[in-house]
Amino acid sequence: MSVITVENISKQYIIDHKKGKGVNTLRDVISENFRSIFGGKKDQTTITHEEFWALRDVNFSIEQGDRVGIIGHNGAGKSTMLKILSKIIQPTTGTVRIRGRVASLLEVGTGFHPELTGRENIFLNGSLLGMSRTEIKKQFDEIVAFAGVERFLDTPVKRYSSGMYVRLGFAISAHLDPEIMIVDEVLAVGDAEFQKKSLGKMRDNSASGRTVIFVSHNLTAVQALCNKTLYFEKGRLIEQGETNQVVASYLSKVSKTRLVRQWDTPEEAPGNDLVRVRRIELIPDYLDDLTHIDVRTSMKFRFEFWNMMDRANLNLSLHLNSLTGECIFNIGTQSQPYGKGLIAGECTIPGYFLNDGSYTISMMIVKDTVTPVFVMEEGITFDVEDYREGIAWYGKWPGYVRPQFPFHIKMLEPVVSES
Amino acid sequence: MKTHEVVIQPGRSERHYWRDLWRNRELLYILSMRDVTVRYKQTALGTAWGLIRPLTTMLIMVFVFSKIAKLPPDPGIPYPLMVLGGITVWTFFSTAFTQISNSVTLNSNLVTKVYFPRLIMPLSSIAISLVDFLVSLGLFILLAIWYKFIPDWHLLLLPAFILLALLASFAFGLFFAAVNVRFRDIAQLIPFIVQVGFYICPIAYSSRLVADKASEWWAPFYWANPMVGIIDGFRWSLLGEKAYFNPQSLLISVSIVLVCLTLSLYFFRKRENTFVDDI
Numbered sequence: 001m002s003v004i005t006v007e008n009i010s011k012q013y014i015i016d017h018k019k020g021k022g023v024n025t026l027r028d029v030i031s032e033n034f035r036s037i038f039g040g041k042k043d044q045t046t047i048t049h050e051e052f053w054a055l056r057d058v059n060f061s062i063e064q065g066d067r068v069g070i071i072g073h074n075g076a077g078k079s080t081m082l083k084i085l086s087k088i089i090q091p092t093t094g095t096v097r098i099r100g101r102v103a104s105l106l107e108v109g110t111g112f113h114p115e116l117t118g119r120e121n122i123f124l125n126g127s128l129l130g131m132s133r134t135e136i137k138k139q140f141d142e143i144v145a146f147a148g149v150e151r152f153l154d155t156p157v158k159r160y161s162s163g164m165y166v167r168l169g170f171a172i173s174a175h176l177d178p179e180i181m182i183v184d185e186v187l188a189v190g191d192a193e194f195q196k197k198s199l200g201k202m203r204d205n206s207a208s209g210r211t212v213i214f215v216s217h218n219l220t221a222v223q224a225l226c227n228k229t230l231y232f233e234k235g236r237l238i239e240q241g242e243t244n245q246v247v248a249s250y251l252s253k254v255s256k257t258r259l260v261r262q263w264d265t266p267e268e269a270p271g272n273d274l275v276r277v278r279r280i281e282l283i284p285d286y287l288d289d290l291t292h293i294d295v296r297t298s299m300k301f302r303f304e305f306w307n308m309m310d311r312a313n314l315n316l317s318l319h320l321n322s323l324t325g326e327c328i329f330n331i332g333t334q335s336q337p338y339g340k341g342l343i344a345g346e347c348t349i350p351g352y353f354l355n356d357g358s359y360t361i362s363m364m365i366v367k368d369t370v371t372p373v374f375v376m377e378e379g380i381t382f383d384v385e386d387y388r389e390g391i392a393w394y395g396k397w398p399g400y401v402r403p404q405f406p407f408h409i410k411m412l413e414p415v416v417s418e419s
Numbered sequence: 420m421k422t423h424e425v426v427i428q429p430g431r432s433e434r435h436y437w438r439d440l441w442r443n444r445e446l447l448y449i450l451s452m453r454d455v456t457v458r459y460k461q462t463a464l465g466t467a468w469g470l471i472r473p474l475t476t477m478l479i480m481v482f483v484f485s486k487i488a489k490l491p492p493d494p495g496i497p498y499p500l501m502v503l504g505g506i507t508v509w510t511f512f513s514t515a516f517t518q519i520s521n522s523v524t525l526n527s528n529l530v531t532k533v534y535f536p537r538l539i540m541p542l543s544s545i546a547i548s549l550v551d552f553l554v555s556l557g558l559f560i561l562l563a564i565w566y567k568f569i570p571d572w573h574l575l576l577l578p579a580f581i582l583l584a585l586l587a588s589f590a591f592g593l594f595f596a597a598v599n600v601r602f603r604d605i606a607q608l609i610p611f612i613v614q615v616g617f618y619i620c621p622i623a624y625s626s627r628l629v630a631d632k633a634s635e636w637w638a639p640f641y642w643a644n645p646m647v648g649i650i651d652g653f654r655w656s657l658l659g660e661k662a663y664f665n666p667q668s669l670l671i672s673v674s675i676v677l678v679c680l681t682l683s684l685y686f687f688r689k690r691e692n693t694f695v696d697d698i
Contacts, residue, residue, distance in 0.1 A: 086534055091429055
């Protein structure tokens, strides 16, 4: 029996582009309309409307007891889909039919008020998520024990550590008893032990015939929890089916994003009168039969460029940036004299070095060690996927790099028991 | 297993909206409690503030309007008592009105994360004004005892006027609450409306003074104010026949409030599904 049917769901947003001001104030609307009342033409140049489809013609159905993962890049429409299923936003077209009591968990601790105590917030959050007071009272002790906040029940949550805050938030939602549970990225927070507990709790839930819909960036968690997966890209549902299959095709697609860029003639190549880039390429040394880069994969960055200066002391500088723009590292070559011609180079990025995430490589050609001749911003973008073995923790691994330095541990003095 | 099917479609609002609202009455209660609890957290005086505000306002007004401007009270009624009656119902209305108007924007974190009938927000936001009102009414009773003022049967009509003041705050507040989501100008406008209202309503003075000037060009405008009938009526039920009350003005109040309430409610319900897109 399908508990959720989604037919032709689309969601459109109109984005107003305005010169000068971004905020739509009453005055803008009034003056706009006044002008048209008095025969003036509405100002066409200042406001342009852009249509943006957050979701486009999405169709799927979910059977009872399914644990469905939703994956895709940022802005693919995953969260919009969840919000439509949760009745928070209305679709522009289409129909959704839901059978059963739904609980949506779009953030941890929805509605938590910093001034209220843990106890008060349990009731507040619980009833926002659709629990009755009697239900909350019945589960109260269990929620408190699960979150481990017994001692701080009567402390305002603004004094909680962020870990405690998250634990309390999750504990409440874990004790909901809906037929359908919608969860967005909650495992991205909290410490290791707690995440393990939460994931276990969610698995127990689905074992009891509950339907779970789970959005995550974390493919490992999706694979551990979900039997079916939907893959969204740019507002469209482009693939659905068994989790392993969908995840594999997602990974093969993401890793093919812009790993090679080539320009055949100097005229069309990026650059200037002094240098022009012919080709840049990232060549991963894929492990086994993998088709994507993960934290173990080593890579070679190759580049070729035309030098059109007669004689110049050149060196190459590579910047590897995270998607948010922080520079992870900068590496440069020695400066050497070159004449006119095609120059090639290669840099190796070892495996077990970058943490999972999205990265870009920028290349800078420098003359006389100080003057940048040409900077190619974000020449290559690539994703490093997570990989772990024997670790039952699915949270985001912290840090920019994930090295495996020598790390030893041994028992120095075993305590000999007396018996 | 009893399951009901929910259908989500563009432009379609929940078929069982009012039933849903009733089911969420616990949420209504909890959100109201949240507002009340949070209000005086980390204040040394706590709920005493609910007492201090009307008391000082009254004292200032007695000083300015009675001692300096020499405004006459209704004959046979002590001026402070008349003013406090007016302040009590006006503060009740204006606090409720302000809270309702801001209720959706203040709860924007909920609007974007959970579904519940959106009317819960304006409904729960009046809790604070109710609490303040009760405190202020208590103060009035104390003052009445001090002046040895015994209310009569008129008091039985008090709940009707309280309800009317509440309905008035909804009639105007709901509309502003919905507009406020899109245009934050409303948040700027509201303190201004409340300030103007304080002077054009019979709070520091009695409507009798206006009735005496019925031939003035502005008199009809004065009576068109729906709050005039409500405030006069409220005072009349507390202080009896000696207080000025024109039943005709009540008729105006009731009709304006009912018409506005219907329109506001319709508007709010029409807009509530798109709150999340605009907030």
